[in-house]
Amino acid sequence: MFFIKKTQSEQCERTQTSKRSDLTTLKGFVFAALSAICYGTNPLGALHLYAQGYSPETVLFYRFFTAALLLLVVILAKGSHFKISFREFGALVAFGFLFAVSSLTYYASFKFMDAGLASTLLFLYPLEVSVLMAVFFKEKIKVWTIVSTAVSMAGIALLYRGGDGAPLSTVGLVLVFISSITYAIYMVMANRIKLQMGSVKMTFYAISFCMVFLLLYSVTFASGLPPVFMQASSWGWGFMLGAVPTVLSLIFMVKAVKIIGSTPTAILGALEPVTAVSIGVLVFGEILTVRLGIGIALILGSVVLIAAKRS
Numbered sequence: 001m002f003f004i005k006k007t008q009s010e011q012c013e014r015t016q017t018s019k020r021s022d023l024t025t026l027k028g029f030v031f032a033a034l035s036a037i038c039y040g041t042n043p044l045g046a047l048h049l050y051a052q053g054y055s056p057e058t059v060l061f062y063r064f065f066t067a068a069l070l071l072l073v074v075i076l077a078k079g080s081h082f083k084i085s086f087r088e089f090g091a092l093v094a095f096g097f098l099f100a101v102s103s104l105t106y107y108a109s110f111k112f113m114d115a116g117l118a119s120t121l122l123f124l125y126p127l128e129v130s131v132l133m134a135v136f137f138k139e140k141i142k143v144w145t146i147v148s149t150a151v152s153m154a155g156i157a158l159l160y161r162g163g164d165g166a167p168l169s170t171v172g173l174v175l176v177f178i179s180s181i182t183y184a185i186y187m188v189m190a191n192r193i194k195l196q197m198g199s200v201k202m203t204f205y206a207i208s209f210c211m212v213f214l215l216l217y218s219v220t221f222a223s224g225l226p227p228v229f230m231q232a233s234s235w236g237w238g239f240m241l242g243a244v245p246t247v248l249s250l251i252f253m254v255k256a257v258k259i260i261g262s263t264p265t266a267i268l269g270a271l272e273p274v275t276a277v278s279i280g281v282l283v284f285g286e287i288l289t290v291r292l293g294i295g296i297a298l299i300l301g302s303v304v305l306i307a308a309k310r311s
Helices: 002-039 042-051 056-078 086-109 115-122 125-137 143-159 170-193 199-221 232-260 262-268 271-284 290-310
Strands: none
Touching (some): 002 232, 002 271, 042 056, 042 086, 042 115, 042 232, 042 271, 056 086, 056 199, 056 232, 086 115, 115 170, 115 271, 115 290, 125 143, 125 170, 143 290, 199 232, 232 262
């Protein structure tokens, strides 16, 4: 009788452990989905601020200024230190530069094409990471990399004409390509250098240096120092951009990677452009035809294939 009771107790414990494990895994997928959805809200704040007359560099400055303040609070709350080595300083400056170029060209592309299409084309960066790793670090190019590239090119061909039938802006395509490739370089560098610091601290410094480069660009080539927001709604949208697609997206991503790993998190990243497309169509009246829908699906499918096979 004692043996039977003990066996039943062990089975009960195993069942409870399995349920807790399943629940934890589910939470990981939820965090990954929330991270992607949060990042996909970039056009929501940016396009509203554009409508109020602000330039991409001004919008980005306030986005990262807000995010840096929020991350500063997080670092202080965790009791972390801010000390970095000279090697880390050089790497973080490089990260900040790449982040500034990628963000500026991405936001600028909204001026030349629908935000949903720009976000979809930006999502090609995982494919570009695979190509960069093959070219510069001698990773063998697999068959599925070639297949993914072909599928994504087919998707881009379908996107070449926008929802109104007019060809996409060449300037917009170049801008979003620069954004995508610089972000891919950022990802490769972050993976190869492997700084010995937490993601929150690394992001805080990268964003801070990014703001410096944005200020230099604004003063040297654009409209000068970013103007002070004069409307409450402007501050609201600026805070939203700093909090939702930047800080919350980062926090959810870190939680997801810890629970389910980087590959499933990257696959659920396909929700980023889906969110951006949905915002463009539902909020800003962007046109989504069947042809564009198929093109977006092909691009997302090619990237998901890359993420899955790299595991």
